[in-house]
Amino acid sequence: xxxxxxxxxxxxxxxxAGVLRRIDEVAARMQTRGSGVRLGIGDDAALFKSTNGFDxxxxxxxxxxxxxxxxxxxxxDAVGWKCLARAVSDVAAMGGLPRCFLLSLALPASHxxxxxxxxxxxxxxxxxxxGCVLAGGDTTRRRDILINVTVVGEVRxxxxxxxxGARPGDVLFVSGRLGEAELGLRLIRKSKRLASxxxxxxxxxxxxxxxxxxxxxxxxxxxxSAMMDLSDGLxxxxxxxxxxxxxxxxxxxxxxxxVGVPKGRRSGDTAALDLALHGGDDYELxxxxxxxxxxxxxxxxxxxxxxxxxxxxxxxxxxxxxxxxRESPLPDLGWxxxxxxxxxxxxxxxx
Amino acid sequence: xxxxxxxxxxxxxxxxAGVLRRIDEVAARMQTRGSGVRLGIGDDAALFKSTNGFDxxxxxxxxxxxxxxxxxxxxxDAVGWKCLARAVSDVAAMGGLPRCFLLSLALPASHxxxxxxxxxxxxxxxxxxxGCVLAGGDTTRRRDILINVTVVGEVRxxxxxxxxGARPGDVLFVSGRLGEAELGLRLIRKSKRLASxxxxxxxxxxxxxxxxxxxxxxxxxxxxSAMMDLSDGLxxxxxxxxxxxxxxxxxxxxxxxxVGVPKGRRSGDTAALDLALHGGDDYELxxxxxxxxxxxxxxxxxxxxxxxxxxxxxxxxxxxxxxxxRESPLPDLGWxxxxxxxxxxxxxxxx
Numbered sequence: 001x002x003x004x005x006x007x008x009x010x011x012x013x014x015x016x017a018g019v020l021r022r023i024d025e026v027a028a029r030m031q032t033r034g035s036g037v038r039l040g041i042g043d044d045a046a047l048f049k050s051t052n053g054f055d056x057x058x059x060x061x062x063x064x065x066x067x068x069x070x071x072x073x074x075x076x077d078a079v080g081w082k083c084l085a086r087a088v089s090d091v092a093a094m095g096g097l098p099r100c101f102l103l104s105l106a107l108p109a110s111h112x113x114x115x116x117x118x119x120x121x122x123x124x125x126x127x128x129x130x131g132c133v134l135a136g137g138d139t140t141r142r143r144d145i146l147i148n149v150t151v152v153g154e155v156r157x158x159x160x161x162x163x164x165g166a167r168p169g170d171v172l173f174v175s176g177r178l179g180e181a182e183l184g185l186r187l188i189r190k191s192k193r194l195a196s197x198x199x200x201x202x203x204x205x206x207x208x209x210x211x212x213x214x215x216x217x218x219x220x221x222x223x224x225s226a227m228m229d230l231s232d233g234l235x236x237x238x239x240x241x242x243x244x245x246x247x248x249x250x251x252x253x254x255x256x257x258x259v260g261v262p263k264g265r266r267s268g269d270t271a272a273l274d275l276a277l278h279g280g281d282d283y284e285l286x287x288x289x290x291x292x293x294x295x296x297x298x299x300x301x302x303x304x305x306x307x308x309x310x311x312x313x314x315x316x317x318x319x320x321x322x323x324x325x326r327e328s329p330l331p332d333l334g335w336x337x338x339x340x341x342x343x344x345x346x347x348x349x350x351x
Numbered sequence: 352x353x354x355x356x357x358x359x360x361x362x363x364x365x366x367x368a369g370v371l372r373r374i375d376e377v378a379a380r381m382q383t384r385g386s387g388v389r390l391g392i393g394d395d396a397a398l399f400k401s402t403n404g405f406d407x408x409x410x411x412x413x414x415x416x417x418x419x420x421x422x423x424x425x426x427x428d429a430v431g432w433k434c435l436a437r438a439v440s441d442v443a444a445m446g447g448l449p450r451c452f453l454l455s456l457a458l459p460a461s462h463x464x465x466x467x468x469x470x471x472x473x474x475x476x477x478x479x480x481x482g483c484v485l486a487g488g489d490t491t492r493r494r495d496i497l498i499n500v501t502v503v504g505e506v507r508x509x510x511x512x513x514x515x516g517a518r519p520g521d522v523l524f525v526s527g528r529l530g531e532a533e534l535g536l537r538l539i540r541k542s543k544r545l546a547s548x549x550x551x552x553x554x555x556x557x558x559x560x561x562x563x564x565x566x567x568x569x570x571x572x573x574x575x576s577a578m579m580d581l582s583d584g585l586x587x588x589x590x591x592x593x594x595x596x597x598x599x600x601x602x603x604x605x606x607x608x609x610v611g612v613p614k615g616r617r618s619g620d621t622a623a624l625d626l627a628l629h630g631g632d633d634y635e636l637x638x639x640x641x642x643x644x645x646x647x648x649x650x651x652x653x654x655x656x657x658x659x660x661x662x663x664x665x666x667x668x669x670x671x672x673x674x675x676x677r678e679s680p681l682p683d684l685g686w687x688x689x690x691x692x693x694x695x696x697x698x699x700x701x702x
Contacts, residue, residue, distance in 0.1 A: 038406060042595060043514050044444040044579050045410035045504070050401040055389060059396035060411075060453045060501055062489050067457075093395040102411045104499050106418075138413050138499075148455050148489075148499040150411055153396070163394050228395050244393065 019112050019139050023103070026120045027134040035133045036154075037100045046135035048100060048152060055160060057153035059090040065145040073188050075197050076115045078206035079147070080122025086231065087151040088130045089210035089283040093229035094162075095219020096155030097212060098132035103149055106142035130212065159219045161287070166226035166245035168314040170288035173297065175211050175304050178234060179259035179272060180204035182279025187265060201265065208283040214301050215285055223296055227287035233280045235332050239318055241286060248317045251310040251330060277320075277330075288312055370463050370490050374454070377471045378485040386484045387450050387505075397486035399451060399503060406511060408504035410441035416496040424539050426548050427466045429557035430498070431473025437582065438502040439481045440561035440634040444580035445513075446570020447506030448563060449483035454500055457493035481561065510570045512638070517577035517596035519665040521639035524648065526562050526655050529585060530610035530623060531555035533630025538616060552616065559634040565652050566636055574647055578638035584631045586683050590669055592637060599668045602661040602681060628671075628681075639663055 020041070027041050039047035050056055063083035065071050084101060091098045103123070107116065127134060132151065166172075184205030188195045195202050210229070218224040226245055230237050234256070242249055258276035289297055300306055310321075318330040375392050383391065390398035401407055414434035416422050435452060442449045454474070458467065478485060483502065517523075535556030539546045546553050561580070569575040577596055581588050585607075593600055609627035640648055651657055661672075669681040 039511070039513065044441040045408045047445070047506075047511055048407040048409055049508070050407055052403075056399040056401055056407065056503075057396045058399055058451070058453055058486055058501075058503065060455050060487070060489055060499070062455055062457060062491050062497075062499075064457065064491065064493065064497070067491060067493060090395040094398070100409070102409060102501060104411050104413055106413060106415065135409055136411070138411055140413050140415065140418060142415065142418060144495075146413075146415070146497060148411070148413075150409075150453060150501040152407075152409065152503075155398075157400070160390070160398055162390065 016139060019107070019116065022116055022120060023134070023137070023139070026124050029124065030127055030133040032133050035100055037133055037135045040133070040135050041137075046100070046102070048135065051154055053157055054154040055157050057091050057094050057096045057155055057160070058150070059087055059153075060148060060150040061087040061090070063147040063149065071145060073191065073193075073195055074206065075194055076118035077122035077197060078195070080119040080124075081126040081207050083147045083149050084123055084126040084130065084151070085208045085210055085283065087149040088132065088212070089208070089229040089231065091151055091153030092210040092212045092215035093227055093285060094153070094155055094160045095215050095224070095227065096153040096160065097216060098130050098151050098153040100133050100135040101127070101149055101151045103134060103137035104139075104147065105137065106140045106144070106146035108143055108145070109141060111145060130210065155219065159222070161215075161219050161224045161227040163226050163228050163241045163244035166241060166247050166288040166312045167290065168247055168312055170225050170290050170312040171294060171308050172249055172251070172310040172312060173287050173289060173306055173308055174230070174234070174257065174284050175214055175306055176282065176284040177257045177259055177305070178230070178277075178282050178284060179275030179279040181208060181281035182275045183259050183261060183265070185281065201262065205281060208281065210283055211285045211304065214304060214306070217301065218287060221296065223289055223293050224287040225290055227285060230282045230284045230286050231280060233278045234286070235277045235330055237286060238330070239332060241288075242312075242316065242318065245312070246316065248313040248315045248319070249310055250313055250319045250321055250327070252321050254323050255307060255309045257305055257307045257309075367490060370458070370467065373467055373471060374485070374488070374490070377475050380475065381478055381484040383484050388484055388486045391484070391486050392488075397451070397453070399486065402505055404508055405505040406508050408442050408445050408447045408506055408511070409501070410438055410504075411499060411501040412438040412441070414498040414500065422496060424542070424544075424546055425557065426545055427469035428473035428548060429546075431470040431475075432477040432558050434498045434500050435474055435477040435481065435502070436559045436561055436634065438500045439483065439563070440559070440580040440582065442502055442504030443561040443563045443566035444578055444636060445504070445506055445511045446566050446575070446578065447504040447511065448567060449481050449502050449504040451484050451486040452478070452500055452502045454485060454488035455490075455498065456488065457491045457495070457497035459494055459496070460492060462496060481563065506570065510573075512566075512570050512575045512578040514577055514579050514592045514595035517592060517598050517639040517663045518641065519598055519663055521576050521641050521663040522645060522659050523600055523602070523661040523663060524638050524640060524657055524659055525581070525585070525608065525635050526565055526657055527633065527635040528608045528610055528656070529581065529628075529633050529635060530626030530630040532559060532632035532634075533626045534610050534612060534616070536632065552613065556632060559632065561634055562636045562655065565655060565657070568652065569638060572647065574640055574644050575638040576641055578636060581633045581635045581637050582631060584629045585637070586628045586681055588637060589681070590683060593663075593667065593669065596663070597667065599664040599666045599670070600661055601664055601670045601672055601678070603672050605674050606658060606660045608656055608658045608660075
């Protein structure tokens, strides 16, 4: 990230130096000791010292106004939290831990004050929570708020859990409950106000928790044969895991841990199973376990339920099995930003 | 980068899978052996194995339509080249070499065909030229074309050249000629057509060359006490180097290697010195050398001129000295995206 201090005073607010100074102040409050970051914000680039015996995990994620959040509905603090949580979730899905991150931020000048401060508060809380530090980035001015986050994580060499390791007979698991984030999003879209950060029904949508401890544990104990995080919805992400592993899957509808929709919040488009199958943004882990290791998988970890929802099959089809045992093809209605507007329009934000 | 292959065929063009497949095809043509990339596109994240005894250099850069390039004036191939060149230049400025990069791309569906192919061709040529491979990224659909590139480079531990090492008495150098990119940009802005990739006057603006060999050599030989790349213009970037080093500088106007403006292209706003002082996007190296090492700096390296343009001073002021020896404060008219529209409006692209 470019240097924040100038010799002349003319670059004070609302100039780039002002934006960078605020970001720099937040970075300075992060504990870099042990993070591997040798040189942070203020030079042409950051310097990172990797850990002997570890591979580095590299991932980046868009978080764009109008596509991934709405300026007038999503609190700035939640935008700050979630832009980092999304990218950290990819590190969790490899079985690693995050070390540091780069923040690319484009803002209108009108948002370089209070909005930026609240955004940075959320980002800072998330960084502390996930154990990674802000090492650098890039800022510019723009009509829309655009965010891109790159996270560098680490995993002991040989321990990374890929999408490609699922084998026929493996049991398919998910962490947490599915569809909660989607329910929160739908309620926020219907509302005319900024969503309350304190309403528990919005928590999963606004402040997702990457499953770092679970991912790490599964990798370390070599229990998962394949793993990914659920960002685009089970019906979109499961086909990706299956394709990478050259397998298919049978999902048991009744086993899927779906969001509990409170009575007062029910409406035509909030069928729990649909939310759980097609809703995005849950950032839960989807993973497969060989049968001989099944006994070692607990029902929950630190309060997060772990649920067997189906099995991996040799036939490369995706089937949903209902309570009566009837099989039907799993409809793929998950998130694809390039797909033409269709039913999905109702399910997620679009430009 | 998310998986490119789906079990079902419904995700073909113009879906995200189609975009990812094109990107994946380009990535597959890149030679990953020796790059450190252990796992590329297709999983939740990429895996990179760092080199023993080296630090990792982390940098990211925005490249946004309307801010950094114009869809109807800049060839897609040049957009692909330059988005990578900009970020690689930061690695050169640390004295390192690039290893791999992540591409975040947001596109309208209308640009997911031919435009994307040409963009990827330029990106591929740049990646080959700079010796780094595409390891992953993120794609989404968007009205505007948005690009963010993260580069991971490496430098032997202890060899990185920072901005903060300049000392009073050190001599200030630049590589290449300054203002060429700015001149190209101005001519492109005046034209109504797509710029020709073959016109040499546009070359520096469309296809900048990060000074990797020079940066690496200066770091390895420990000749530079401080270094940065010139992205926002000498008058904006020199203050940053000076601030980081707690020093000032005296620039000799007559020594600055300014762009040669061809006769037929001259107009009121193309004074060569102004272009050289305030024009951005040159991606030349600005570095300082202690006097006792001056003899080891050649006049050029592989055809790139290396020019002494001034000296570092204890007084924390920035002075421009004209031919007659008169000193004046260096006006800072370089690129600051958050500054209110002013004279700079004429100098670079703005939203």
